[in-house]
Amino acid sequence: MQFLYESERNQIRELLRQHGVADPDHRGEECDCHLVFEALHVLADGIPERLYAMIHPAGPKRHQHASEGFTMLWFLKIANQGAMACDG
Template identity: 60%
Template sequence: MQFLTSSERNVLLDLLQQRDGEIDVRGQECDCHLVFEALHLLADGMPERLYAIIHHQGRRDHLQANAGNTFLMVQKIAESGAMACG
């Protein structure tokens, strides 16, 4: 399932690659796994922090994004894990 725009996805992929070097292959196919991994490696499990990382400059970075939907999905994944989207 993909709910992130390509620009949002690229931010997470780049940051995870810088941080860890390896990205879980499931995260490249499913945004839920990508967000789950990013929540724990980049944001200490805090959905608000991950959202701020993705949208650190507001809408200017991700013009095509539905920021409200992104935040709700990040929150849902934080509460229920990567299978929340399934």
């Protein structure tokens, strides 16, 4: 399942690479839940608000077509339910 806008997805992958994750979880290629779960724990100490702030900093909109509220709801859901949040 994919719920992120492509620019959000690419930014998360880039942040993971910059943080030393050379080979992100391959399941994240097909399911944003796995990508976000990995990013939550590698980049944000499991705190969805912290990851959200990295992707959507204050100021001019970086991801013009993304639904920021929807993104935050998914980050919270994944933080609470894990990568399997997309399954149910």
